[in-house]
Amino acid sequence: MKIINVFEKELLETPHKVDVRLLYDDNSAQVVHILLEPGETLKPHITPVDVAFYVLEGSVDVRIGNETKTVHKDNLVESPKDIIHCLSNSSKSATRVLVIKAPKPTSQTRLL
Numbered sequence: 001m002k003i004i005n006v007f008e009k010e011l012l013e014t015p016h017k018v019d020v021r022l023l024y025d026d027n028s029a030q031v032v033h034i035l036l037e038p039g040e041t042l043k044p045h046i047t048p049v050d051v052a053f054y055v056l057e058g059s060v061d062v063r064i065g066n067e068t069k070t071v072h073k074d075n076l077v078e079s080p081k082d083i084i085h086c087l088s089n090s091s092k093s094a095t096r097v098l099v100i101k102a103p104k105p106t107s108q109t110r111l112l
Helices: none
Strands: 019-026 029-036 050-057 059-064 067-072 076-079 084-088 095-102
Touching: 029 084, 050 059, 050 067, 059 076, 059 095
Parallel strands: none
Antiparallel strands: 019 029, 029 095, 050 076, 050 095, 059 067, 059 084
16 A cells, blocks of 8 residues: 655646645546645646646635636535636635646646
């Protein structure tokens, strides 16, 4: 059995300049943990695969296409492939989000 502690994984260098850690990486899917401190945001981007965002802690503003909603702990948001999306933390506390990409992307995410 393989057990992974999120905070023992190394930080990924991304253009978003936030705490991103790769937890699972297989041909079938990727799972990434994102920690957004108050005021932090991911740049709008388009992912070539379907994505699901599960809020582990706090609340996060999720933009998918032209729609933005605040999503709270224990809720999941689906984002279809090839659509603009981003995450922002406008709250006063840290937010943790689990990002599931399926299947594993074979091409780059496109920043806007």
